[in-house]
Amino acid sequence: MTEAELCLYVDDQLASPYAMSVFVALTEKNVPFDMRRLDLEAEAQHAPDFAALSLTRRVPALVHAGFALSESTAIAEYLDEVFPGTPLYPQAARERARARQVQAWLRSDLMPIREERSTMVVFYGQVAPPLSAMAQAAVRKLYAAADALLAPGATTLFAEWSLADVDLALMLNRLQLNGDPVPERLAHYARRQWLRPSVQQWVQLPRTSRSAPADA
Numbered sequence: 282m283t284e285a286e287l288c289l290y291v292d293d294q295l296a297s298p299y300a301m302s303v304f305v306a307l308t309e310k311n312v313p314f315d316m317r318r319l320d321l322e323a324e325a326q327h328a329p330d331f332a333a334l335s336l337t338r339r340v341p342a343l344v345h346a347g348f349a350l351s352e353s354t355a356i357a358e359y360l361d362e363v364f365p366g367t368p369l370y371p372q373a374a375r376e377r378a379r380a381r382q383v384q385a386w387l388r389s390d391l392m393p394i395r396e397e398r399s400t401m402v403v404f405y406g407q408v409a410p411p412l413s414a415m416a417q418a419a420v421r422k423l424y425a426a427a428d429a430l431l432a433p434g435a436t437t438l439f440a441e442w443s444l445a446d447v448d449l450a451l452m453l454n455r456l457q458l459n460g461d462p463v464p465e466r467l468a469h470y471a472r473r474q475w476l477r478p479s480v481q482q483w484v485q486l487p488r489t490s491r492s493a494p495a496d497a
């Protein structure tokens with residue numbers, strides 16, 4: 282495979298949690314890929330060239346040998362089916378379904394956490410003001426779900442690592458890295474997940490300080 286065969290489009294700020302998820306997926310698959318950064322503030326996602334590739338006009342988008350795909354979980358599932366290497370999802374049907382459930386939930390719920398603890402906290406060290414009552418309710422829901430999903434002493438959701446771990450750790454780290462109280466068991470899990478080399482490769486990418494994105 283040549284590098285030109287796989288190209289990942291991400292946000293210029295490298296703050297998108299969904300772009301991070303796909304970056305980690307590609308890195309775990311150990312396949313070479315190009316990465317192109319789009320300036321979302323400058324509306325680069327609406328430029329005709331990109332809009333023709335990404336039907337949603339959002340990042341992440343992946344182009345694989347002429348096949349263009351958007352939506353991070355669709356991309357991850359495609360990569361898992363097409364490439365060998367580290368499995369991104371559990372093999373057993375029920376665990377795989379649970380992993381997809383976690384990913385879908387983290388992308389569709391908990392909006393007050395995503396708004397009040399944007400990934401600028403995680404990737405740019407910004408400190409946000411105290412959580413609103415709505416966000417505190419979302420945090421309680423997050424902690425209850427994570428506590429129920431994680432077996433005692435476990436550092437992964439399932440027997441083996443999966444991409445759902447990356448997404449859950451990111452959600453917990455929105456709070457942990459802001460200094461909000463996180464139950465120690467969940468904090469330990471998120472810290473361990475954050476140390477995974479593929480995650481650290483994303484975290485360590487050079488960034489220049491910018492203002493907060495609308496929804497990350």
Ligand SMILES: N[C@@H](CCC(=O)N[C@@H](CS)C(=O)NCC(=O)O)C(=O)O
Binds near residue numbers: 296299326341353354
């Ligand atoms: N459900 C999508 C969410 C993607 C998303 O929200 N991308 C944001 C960046 S974090 C984006 O491209 N925003 C620009 C826009 O919507 O115009 C996924 O999982 O890929």
